[in-house]
Amino acid sequence: MARIRLLRACALLFALLCFIVSVTEAAKSKDAKSVKKVKKAKKAAEPSVDVEGPRTLKLSDFTVTVRHSGEEATTHTLAYPKPLAKPLTVRPGDSLRLAFQLDVVPEGKAEGKALRAHQAFIVFRPANSNASPDGELVQVLESTPNGKHRIELIANRFAKYFSRQPGDFNVDVLLGVFGNVQPVRYPLGTFHVDFPPADLTDRTVVEDLAKRAKQRALEGPADDGFMALPEIEHQFRPDDKMPPVTFSLGFSAVVLSPWFVLVTLWKLAGANPANLPSSPVALLAHGTFLSCLAGFLGLFYLYWTQLRLLQTISYGAILAVVTVLSGRVALSDIAHRRVKATKKE
Amino acid sequence: MASKKPAVSSAAPPPAALLSQLWTNYRAETGVRLQLVDAYMVFLLLTGILQFVHVVLVGTFPYNAFISGFASTVGAFVFAAALRVQTNPKNRQGRDFSPERAFADFIFCNLVLFLAVTNFIG
Known part of the structure; x- marks a missing residue:
């Protein structure tokens, strides 16, 4: 990015220089022409108006x-x-x-x-x-x-x-x-x-x-000369109504409460978080995959708060490569274990 | 969802009994993975409803925030439903891909959705 900006600035500077040079050249030639003209015209000049005093x-x-x-x-x-x-x-x-x-x-x-x-x-x-x-x-x-x-x-x-x-x-x-x-x-x-x-x-x-x-x-009323119109002042709209902060915070808690429901239901359904993979390689892949997903969420948060779209996409592209590779390993590990389990049955 | 079995007795059972019957059948006949997805869908449903309640109570002022939050729950719900359809063993009709593949699709779609939501949140 910085290099592109530098290149662009250089190009701009060069164009500006060219412009200045051409303008000064034109001015020089114009001066020469006008000097000649004045010399010729001096004899027949009318009483000049501007040079004299009041x-x-x-x-x-x-x-x-x-x-x-x-x-x-x-x-x-x-x-x-x-x-x-x-x-x-x-x-x-x-x-x-x-x-x-x-x-x-x-x-x-x-x-x-x-x-x-x-x-x-x-x-x-x-x-x-x-x-x-x-x-x-x-x-x-x-x-x-x-x-x-x-x-x-x-x-x-x-x-x-x-x-x-x-x-x-x-x-x-x-x-x-x-x-x-x-x-x-x-x-x-x-x-x-x-x-x-x-x-x-x-x-x-x-x-x-x-x-x-x-x-x-x-034609409307005759205008006695031009007059300044009344100055146009920017009108700020009144602020939108916002609920009190305590209400907002309280409702944030309410909107987050389904997480509690989710965890309870998952426990009820018998989710087994201890169902960890055996081999350390697979464990590493799982960990990388999950942290990549968390990284995506963090990246989106940064996009919300400070990053630009192109920055977000470029960082996301790097993250995506790691995610795809680790996700492939992790998910195929799960698939293998699933197939094994069904065969045992 | 799991189908409801007809009650054994000929007389109409009370609704509470029907519901408990439904619940036990569901717990018994649905796979754990599907139950997890169902719980996730319930969670999304509740979250969306609560956001809507907030708008009804307070008004739509940060409209982008509401739209993006609501849209993210709706979109995630749709993706979860698709995941459920694809991972349900009863739906294997000539389709030849694993539930892991379906989960990868689910993850990808969610990431794209969240990027769009973050872009819109304002």
Whole structure:
């Protein structure tokens, strides 16, 4: 057993070594390749994001333009992070345009570089969030590599959404950039959306509402981010009922009592334990046979308490050889004596 | 078991007399070896019954222990019955092996049974 274990361990160690060698080789060749690539790419590299220190985002030329249908457009210029001075009103048929320039400025410097945000959204959040079955309206800003961001919203495109919950909306602009850059949430202020409420007598509207309600029921409650579920604790089952120890011991004696019956009956039947064989060889064989049987019982006891099945079987195989040989001698001795006795009769 | 001889008198004898008659006939006509095996079988029967009584009183909690103990008595009883059948001289019908051979079979079967029981005892 020990030798097999040793061999197995050696094989495992060897496999591990091979694996480590192959991995380090692969890593070396990869390094070489990537070094070459970097050398080639260095000239055309974009402004690298990760190597630099902490930086901040700078928004400039921020304009919000509202064009009411059939009217001149009104443009509001905002200075980040100040919100709009007055709430804007949006009506059906209006269009809303938002544009700004984004730069990234290293800390402690005045000038920055133009940067395209990796994530840029405008979010309409109903001011009265209790009365908003549909949640927020999120739209993605368009952007160019030289830092220009814009979005043009046609109010009528969202007519259904706004009709279901007309009123005040808090509008935010969200900007996110990879690397050591503080993201931006820019609250633009309140937009008053002046849409006619959904007409509940219209069949299409009612059907649409029912469809949405069904969908929401399927989706379940909106989750505000992920939460840790309650910890799963192992539940131990209550202990099984056990009788008192004295009762168990007493009943063990009761279950063993048939041994007394057995011995009594054997005496009654006339068992003759003194019927020993004459020759010492046969005596030895009998003794060996009986002790082998006792050895089997002892082996089974050890199997119950400590040994494994394979160990038990291997020890049992050795014991079996001795048992068979001695048993053959002993039983044939008995047979000879039996035949002799019957012949005498 | 030994067959019961009909009572000599025509009137029905009391049951106690019948039983004593049965007992004396059994003692007289059955070989000592068979009587030893019979005693062993009675012993197994009692042991099994007492284990069952324990389960009835207390419950089956260490179920493996009960099953293995009960199964070992039942199995040993079956092997003893087979030994009795094979060693009974009246059953020699074209069978040509000695009671010692039957005893060796009995020992082997019991060893296998006890290994299985120990494996199951838990």
